[in-house]
Amino acid sequence: MNICVFCGSRHGNAVAYEAAAKTFGSLLAQEGHTLVYGGGNVGLMGVVADAVLAGGGKVIGVIPDFLLQLEVGHRNVTTLEVVDTMHARKKRMADLSDAFVAMPGGWGTLDELAEILTWKQLGLITQPVGLLNTRQFFDPLLAQMQWMVSEGFLDANQLALLLRENTPGTLLSAIHTAIR
Numbered sequence: 001m002n003i004c005v006f007c008g009s010r011h012g013n014a015v016a017y018e019a020a021a022k023t024f025g026s027l028l029a030q031e032g033h034t035l036v037y038g039g040g041n042v043g044l045m046g047v048v049a050d051a052v053l054a055g056g057g058k059v060i061g062v063i064p065d066f067l068l069q070l071e072v073g074h075r076n077v078t079t080l081e082v083v084d085t086m087h088a089r090k091k092r093m094a095d096l097s098d099a100f101v102a103m104p105g106g107w108g109t110l111d112e113l114a115e116i117l118t119w120k121q122l123g124l125i126t127q128p129v130g131l132l133n134t135r136q137f138f139d140p141l142l143a144q145m146q147w148m149v150s151e152g153f154l155d156a157n158q159l160a161l162l163l164r165e166n167t168p169g170t171l172l173s174a175i176h177t178a179i180r
Contacts, residue, residue, distance in 0.1 A: 002033070002036050003034070003035060003100075004036040004093050004094070004096070004101070005024070005102075006101070006103070006108075006109045006112040006116075007037070007043070007048060007102070007104065008045070008108075009040055009045055009108065010042070011044060011047070014135055018047050020134040022050075023051075023167075023168040023169075024048060024051070024101070025049065025051025025052040025054075026051045026054070026055050027172050028052050028057055029052045029054070029055025031172070034078075035049060035060065036093050036097050037049060037060075037061060037062075038089065038093070039061025039063030039068075039077070039080055039081070040063065040073065043105075046074060049077055053077070053078075059078045060077065060078060060080075060096060061073070061079070061080045061081065062089050062092045063080065063081070063089065064082070065082050090116075094125060098179065099175045099178070100127060100128070100129045101131070101171065101175070103132045104132075110141075117158075128163055128174075128175050128179060129162055129163065130162070130163030130171050130174060130175055131162065132166075132171050146159065163178060
């Protein structure tokens with residue numbers, strides 16, 4: 001299974017974020033899954049990719065050329081695909097993936113998560129989407145999403161499709177269950 005991970009190009013202020021990314025990457029490798037991600041060698045992106053590689057797993061990075069030119073591309077991944085734009089990157093990662101996971105991150109992570117959830121809502125994808133809610137990072141966003149339901153802007157059944165787990169192992173198990 002190819003699992004796409006959206007996550008930060010920074011490590012965050014708590015060691016728990018890096019530890020969770022490393023654990024998730026190690027689990028992907030142990031279970032024979034391929035990581036699909038944004039191709040970076042920085043932040044949590046680099047941590048999860050390095051963990052998969054250290055475990056003998058396969059990593060597919062998809063990176064826009066301008067980011068590669070800024071020397072943030074991970075040159076040691078199994079496959080590094082260079083695309084023209086951020087939009088092309090998101091589309092290519094979606095085309096390659098059987099499931100999606102968002103880990104803590106910044107604007108880019110939020111953008112990728114919002115777009116993939118929109119695609120799911122519109123029926124453009126059917127793959128499961130999950131949040132790795134390390135240190136309750138996504139709790140404020142989940143509260144906003146619940147508020148969107150309460151205010152009539154989002155269907156409760158759409159929000160219910162979003163997998164939410166606090167640990168890498170439970171999230172991976174939830175993805176396996178959702179795919180069966």
